[in-house]
Amino acid sequence: MRIVTRHTTAVVTALLLTVAVIPRVQERPRAQERPARIISVVPALTEALFALGAGDEVVGVGTFDKHPPEVATRTRVGGLLDPDMERIFALRPDLVIFYGSQQDPLAQVTRAGVDTFTYSHGGIDDTLSVIRQLGARIGRATEATRLASAIDTQLSDLRARLAGRDRPRVLLVFGRQPGSLGNIYASGGVGFLHDMLEAAGGRNVFEHVSRASIQLSSEAILTAAPEVIVELTYDDRMTEDTQAVEIAVWDRLSSVPAVRDNRVHLLLGNQFVQPGPRMADATEAIARALHPHAF
Amino acid sequence: MREATATLPALRPVSAGDLRRRIWLVQVGFGALAVAACIGAPLVGPTTISLRQVFDTTIPFSQNVDAQIFFIARLPRAFAGALVGGSLAAAGVVLQALLRNPLATPFTLGVSAGASLGAMLVITLGVPLTLLGSAAVPVASFAGALGALAIVYFLATMRRQGLSTLVLLLAGVTLNSLFSAVILFVQYLADPAQTLQSVRWVMGNLDVGSYRPLLWALGPIGLAFVAFARLPRALNLLTLGADGAAVRGIDVLRTQRIAFLSASLATGAAVAVGGPIGFIGIIVPHLVRLLVGADHRLVLPASIGLGAAFLVVCDVAARTVLSPMELPVGVITAILGGPFFLWLLVRTR
Numbered sequence: 154m155r156i157v158t159r160h161t162t163a164v165v166t167a168l169l170l171t172v173a174v175i176p177r178v179q180e181r182p183r184a185q186e187r188p189a190r191i192i193s194v195v196p197a198l199t200e201a202l203f204a205l206g207a208g209d210e211v212v213g214v215g216t217f218d219k220h221p222p223e224v225a226t227r228t229r230v231g232g233l234l235d236p237d238m239e240r241i242f243a244l245r246p247d248l249v250i251f252y253g254s255q256q257d258p259l260a261q262v263t264r265a266g267v268d269t270f271t272y273s274h275g276g277i278d279d280t281l282s283v284i285r286q287l288g289a290r291i292g293r294a295t296e297a298t299r300l301a302s303a304i305d306t307q308l309s310d311l312r313a314r315l316a317g318r319d320r321p322r323v324l325l326v327f328g329r330q331p332g333s334l335g336n337i338y339a340s341g342g343v344g345f346l347h348d349m350l351e352a353a354g355g356r357n358v359f360e361h362v363s364r365a366s367i368q369l370s371s372e373a374i375l376t377a378a379p380e381v382i383v384e385l386t387y388d389d390r391m392t393e394d395t396q397a398v399e400i401a402v403w404d405r406l407s408s409v410p411a412v413r414d415n416r417v418h419l420l421l422g423n424q425f426v427q428p429g430p431r432m433a434d435a436t437e438a439i440a441r442a443l444h445p446h447a448f
Numbered sequence: 449m450r451e452a453t454a455t456l457p458a459l460r461p462v463s464a465g466d467l468r469r470r471i472w473l474v475q476v477g478f479g480a481l482a483v484a485a486c487i488g489a490p491l492v493g494p495t496t497i498s499l500r501q502v503f504d505t506t507i508p509f510s511q512n513v514d515a516q517i518f519f520i521a522r523l524p525r526a527f528a529g530a531l532v533g534g535s536l537a538a539a540g541v542v543l544q545a546l547l548r549n550p551l552a553t554p555f556t557l558g559v560s561a562g563a564s565l566g567a568m569l570v571i572t573l574g575v576p577l578t579l580l581g582s583a584a585v586p587v588a589s590f591a592g593a594l595g596a597l598a599i600v601y602f603l604a605t606m607r608r609q610g611l612s613t614l615v616l617l618l619a620g621v622t623l624n625s626l627f628s629a630v631i632l633f634v635q636y637l638a639d640p641a642q643t644l645q646s647v648r649w650v651m652g653n654l655d656v657g658s659y660r661p662l663l664w665a666l667g668p669i670g671l672a673f674v675a676f677a678r679l680p681r682a683l684n685l686l687t688l689g690a691d692g693a694a695v696r697g698i699d700v701l702r703t704q705r706i707a708f709l710s711a712s713l714a715t716g717a718a719v720a721v722g723g724p725i726g727f728i729g730i731i732v733p734h735l736v737r738l739l740v741g742a743d744h745r746l747v748l749p750a751s752i753g754l755g756a757a758f759l760v761v762c763d764v765a766a767r768t769v770l771s772p773m774e775l776p777v778g779v780i781t782a783i784l785g786g787p788f789f790l791w792l793l794v795r796t797r
Contacts, residue, residue: 217639336653336655375495
């Protein structure tokens with residue numbers, strides 16, 4: 154009887170202790186001024202972290218992160234659709250950067266007491282303010298302000314250089330079934346691609362469609378009759394031959410001025426679809442395609 | 449299976465002369481419907497074009513926007529819709545009779561999943577852009593369809609007891625799931641842009657942009673249609689059961705083989721052109737049975753005509769409703785077809 158009582162007391166004590174301790178464990182100290190272990194599944198912001206000098210603090214990156222090359226040495230923790238929560242927790246992060254739509258992972262990480270930072274696509278201004286907010290969050294506000302201003306200045310210089318020039322009507326394509334004119338996705342009148350095109354001295358032929366992404370029929374392209382077609386791709390396996398084949402695919406729409414005048418440009422690289430620190434460079438590359446004589 | 453068979457309407461005896469007249473009427477009537485859809489569809493679209501300019505030969509084609517809209521953006525789509533719609537509807541009829549199952553569709557036997565896997569692999573691996581002088585995606589997709597067809601056929605005939613429709617059905621359904629799993633895995637490994645493209649491909653798109661893929665598909669589809677032309681009487685007897693058909697002098701195994709191979713060939717080519725566009729292969733045959741009865745000499749030609757016309761009209765909606773945005777045609781056939789089919793199901797019960 155006495156033994157039983159003693160056991161009961163021990164069990165109850167253990168339980169009480171557990172209950173008393175669990176909340177303490179969960180209440181980990183809030184992230185310091187400068188988080189020491191950062192995970193980002195958002196390629197644009199991973200790139201921003203490195204550009205802000207926080208590369209050493211980045212311990213985990215997303216599946217699709219390719220830039221800067223240092224990301225290759227970091228642990229991959231999944232992406233937009235498949236964040237690997239176990240790996241994320243195992244890296245003991247004190248800041249995790251997710252897409253705003255990743256509600257479940259966000260909730261899990263928050264429940265574990267880890268700080269989060271969320272990201273959603275927007276225009277150029279949104280991207281610059283995201284960079285500033287991220288800088289403030291990781292204790293690098295000065296660097297972030299400097300980076301955002303540098304991008305802003307580079308874009309302003311570009312606009313100044315192109316001021317007074319004719320703005321060609323441009324179709325900005327960022328997705329297409331390989332080797333055909335099927336399932337073409339292009340930029341509508343909102344979003345960073347549209348903003349970049351405007352800054353690069355082009356006029357978006359679909360600026361009246363207030364969506365970031367629209368799927369087009371060939372009739373819509375024939376009717377819109379763009380003067381230039383800029384196609385963005387980040388397939389890094391493309392050889393010069395396949396690029397030539399992909400450009401030649403457009404020849405079918407020979408009444409489109411861009412096709413007639415050989416003004417179909419294929420621009421390669423993930424900087425075009427990743428609104429991050431290289432955004433101004435990407436915009437300048439588009440500008441060079443649209444206004445070759447301005448440079 | 450037997451219970452399901454009961455919902456296929458029964459044949460009613462008619463005199464030979466009467467039947468010949470009805471077959472003629474059905475062929476001409478539904479044929480005219482398909483032709484009318486193909487002629488009407490290119491005249492409709494988000495852009496107003498002048499027919500006089502379309503056919504104005506004094507303007508070079510490379511500068512004639514109206515002619516390009518008509519001949520590149522609209523006419524090939526109408527032909528593609530007719531070809532794909534007619535093929536899927538016919539394949540649906542043949543497979544429903546072969547499997548004696550009103551729920552069979554052209555996609556039941558794994559052929560479309562094989563076709564999808566072929567297309568996914570090219571979209572995500574993205575290495576060769578052209579195969580045999582044609583865009584790689586349709587070619588790979590047709591190859592995938594043939595691969596699936598070969599596997600299912602091999603399994604169904606392996607036990608040397610003729611062609612087991614039960615094994616055919618089970619092998620097809622299993623292969624469908626297996627291929628779907630592989631497709632999901634391939635999509636999982638792909639980067640987001642490729643995943644978007646492959647997901648979009650599955651929704652179906654008839655914007656072929658040229659006549660080459662159509663000419664290319666005409667080969668296998670033509671072959672399948674020649675086989676279809678010889679099938680209707682045998683299919684009528686097959687719906688009574690293999691034994692019943694054999695008693696009435698039908699070479700059951702031969703008929704089953706031809707039915708399976710031709711339906712699969714037509715499905716594979718149709719999916720290669722337009723992607724796996726759903727519902728045509730199931731609602732069109734059933735609608736036609738309501739209209740003309742159960743005799744396959746009437747059902748098959750009528751389904752080809754109605755399937756063609758239905759898909760052409762759905763595709764007009766796909767390119768017009770949200771213009772300049774394109775709606776996936778598979779979404780339209782499902783949105784129109786799904787509720788309609790349910791209504792049909794409830795009504796006929």
